[in-house]
Amino acid sequence: xxQPFCDRNxxxxxHIDHTRLFLVMLALGRTAAFRRSMTxxxxxxxxxxxxxxxxxxxxxxDSVATVRLNRPKVNSLxxxxxxxxxxxxxxxxxxxxxxxxxxxxxxPGVFCAGLDIKEMWKPDPERxxxxxxxxxxxxxxxxxxxxxxxxxxxxxxxxxxxMLAMSCDYRVMHDQSGIGLNETKLGIVAPPxxxxxxxxxxxxxxxxxxxxxxxxxxxxEAKAIGLVDDLAPLDAVQERAEGKMAEFLQIPPPAFSMxxxxxxxxxxxxxxxxxxxxxxxxxxxxxxxxxxxxxxNYMAMLAAKSKAKKSKM
Numbered sequence: 556x557x558q559p560f561c562d563r564n565x566x567x568x569x570h571i572d573h574t575r576l577f578l579v580m581l582a583l584g585r586t587a588a589f590r591r592s593m594t595x596x597x598x599x600x601x602x603x604x605x606x607x608x609x610x611x612x613x614x615x616x617d618s619v620a621t622v623r624l625n626r627p628k629v630n631s632l633x634x635x636x637x638x639x640x641x642x643x644x645x646x647x648x649x650x651x652x653x654x655x656x657x658x659x660x661x662x663p664g665v666f667c668a669g670l671d672i673k674e675m676w677k678p679d680p681e682r683x684x685x686x687x688x689x690x691x692x693x694x695x696x697x698x699x700x701x702x703x704x705x706x707x708x709x710x711x712x713x714x715x716x717x718m719l720a721m722s723c724d725y726r727v728m729h730d731q732s733g734i735g736l737n738e739t740k741l742g743i744v745a746p747p748x749x750x751x752x753x754x755x756x757x758x759x760x761x762x763x764x765x766x767x768x769x770x771x772x773x774x775x776e777a778k779a780i781g782l783v784d785d786l787a788p789l790d791a792v793q794e795r796a797e798g799k800m801a802e803f804l805q806i807p808p809p810a811f812s813m814x815x816x817x818x819x820x821x822x823x824x825x826x827x828x829x830x831x832x833x834x835x836x837x838x839x840x841x842x843x844x845x846x847x848x849x850x851x852n853y854m855a856m857l858a859a860k861s862k863a864k865k866s867k868m
Contacts, residue, residue: 611639612661613647618654619800620647621707621793625661629668632715634682637689644696654808655800656700658723659707663789666708666732667716675841676850687837690715691830694748697722699823701812703803707796709789713737713771718749720783721756724803724815727796728778730786733771740769746833748826755822757781 612623622643624630647653660666674686697704697719706720708728717734720726728734736753738745745753745766754762761780765772777783787795803811840846 609639610636611643613643615650615653618652618804619657619797620653620655621657621659622647623659623661624667627662629665629711630660630662630716631668631671632690633671633674634686634689637686637693641689641692641696644693644700647702648696648700653702654804655703655705657705657707657793657796657800658697658719659793659796660709663709665710666706666712667719668711669714669716672850672853675846676854677847678841680838680842683841684834684838687834688830691826691833694718694722694752695823695826698752698819699816701808701815703800703806703811705796705800705803707792708732708734708783709792717782718752721752725785725796725799726783727785727787727792727799728774728783729789729792730774731789733773734777734782735765735769735771737769737771739767748822748829751822751825 610624610626612625614621622640624636624640626633626636630636644656647656674683678686704723704725706723706726706728708716708720708726709732710729711732712720712728712734714736717736720728720734736745736749750762750766753766756762757765757780764770765780772780772782774783774786778786785795785799
């Protein structure tokens with residue numbers, strides 16, 4: 556069976572706000588610096604990163620933007636990555652020549668491994684607020700986009716990666732990878748808006764089962780329950796995603812975007828109303844001494860594992 560995929564710097568924690576538990580799960584981003592250049596081909600545009608190694612890569616071809624997460628080795632989500640992702644999404648949303656978006660990873664084998672623990676460990680108060688806000692808006696920018704969005708899941712996709720994928724309209728996944736929200740195995744729970752997203756994607760019965768078990772779900776079962784829509788060999792994931800995008804592009808844009816908004820507006824409105832409350836709850840929680848003590852212990856455990864691994868080499 557598939558084991559949960561975790562980066563050594565990926566971690567999740569929870570917040571107790573009166574009687575409720577909230578997942579502290581964040582994705583990051585750095586300011587994306589990019590430029591557009593129109594090629595000589597008719598109807599073809601390309602958006603190039605200014606610097607090699609940019610955290611988000613974006614190419615536009617025939618009105619479809621392919622956005623690649625590029626924080627090797629496993630796209631752990633930190634403030635810089637989320638900021639880069641959000642700025643890219645906002646720029647594409649405002650570019651009327653863009654009609655579709657494919658989200659994928661620049662590191663085949665891992666789509667996104669989840670939260671970078673270092674964002675919560677000994678945090679700067681202002682940075683932590685920016686970090687949480689960036690995570691919230693990564694979901695919103697994808698979920699409410701006017702564009703058809705397809706996730707080309709070319710590798711492991713636990714927790715934060717699963718959230719990004721579910722925020723898209725359609726998901727094509729590598730047929731040997733796993734995906735899911737594995738929070739309960741870490742002793743935490745997902746926030747209400749993420750629970751709603753999961754229920755909307757797989758239905759209440761499957762959501763209850765897999766959220767309670769903290770499942771990382773193998774590709775065939777993920778497709779069977781509707782968590783992903785299509786499976787493909789690793790080298791065919793992008794092509795399959797482009798094929799579905801071509802179908803979406805046959806729908807007149809106003810009809811597509813208005814239908815999408817009608818389906819998602821209730822959840823979008825509910826989340827927008829709770830943004831401030833969630834932000835305050837997270838920032839208060841993460842700075843508590845008991846939380847920082849737990850993170851100290853976790854970092855010490857990672858350091859010990861790293862030292863043991865090096866000694867065997």
